[in-house]
Amino acid sequence: MNRATLSGAAALFVFAAAGCSVGGDEPATTSPEPTPAEQSPSEPEPTSSPPAEGTAPMEELTGGEQNPTEAPPEWDEAAQTEAADRAVAFMRAFARPDLSAEEWHAGIAGFMSDQGAEMFAYVDPANVPASQVTGEAEVLEEESTGTLAQLHVPTDAGTYLVTLTRVNQGDPWLVEYTDPVD
Numbered sequence: 001m002n003r004a005t006l007s008g009a010a011a012l013f014v015f016a017a018a019g020c021s022v023g024g025d026e027p028a029t030t031s032p033e034p035t036p037a038e039q040s041p042s043e044p045e046p047t048s049s050p051p052a053e054g055t056a057p058m059e060e061l062t063g064g065e066q067n068p069t070e071a072p073p074e075w076d077e078a079a080q081t082e083a084a085d086r087a088v089a090f091m092r093a094f095a096r097p098d099l100s101a102e103e104w105h106a107g108i109a110g111f112m113s114d115q116g117a118e119m120f121a122y123v124d125p126a127n128v129p130a131s132q133v134t135g136e137a138e139v140l141e142e143e144s145t146g147t148l149a150q151l152h153v154p155t156d157a158g159t160y161l162v163t164l165t166r167v168n169q170g171d172p173w174l175v176e177y178t179d180p181v182d
Contacts, residue, residue, distance in 0.1 A: 073146030083149035084137040095130035113174035130155035158182035
């Protein structure tokens with residue numbers, strides 16, 4: 001708000017608070033001053049409106065609902081192993097340029113989050129340069145947490161970065177995106 005609008009709003013508030021009507025047709029009424037017990041608190045009351053857009057990034061990414069009463073998923077050895085296995089399995093399904101588009105999309109669908117599936121919806125598998133996974137996944141420790149894992153997966157066309165997410169401890173890791181590193 002600029003200064004003029006703010007001053008006008010303040011004047012209107014003072015005018016209305018004094019019991020004056022804007023139209024001038026009705027007589028002004030006065031009410032007794034509230035006692036200290038009746039005065040409203042100086043702190044604003046909580047609202048029941050939904051959180052602002054973008055405040056729940058994992059829900060936005062995965063489409064899953066986070067439960068604030070549950071502890072966040074742990075980034076432990078089991079999580080690392082599950083993420084690595086999932087990344088390699090996904091890349092084996094992804095590195096299939098020999099398949100028809102329909103077969104290829106059906107093959108990767110079970111590995112993908114909703115947003116990941118949307119991102120790859122129009123990919124033509126004939127344009128995927130990799131045709132096989134050539135080694136084990138390497139977990140990027142500094143980039144990974146209990147809800148987000150990033151891994152390098154080697155293929156015959158170079159290394160791919162695979163990004164996975166999950167909402168809760170027991171949830172499977174879902175692929176958000178993959179992209180060649182080289």
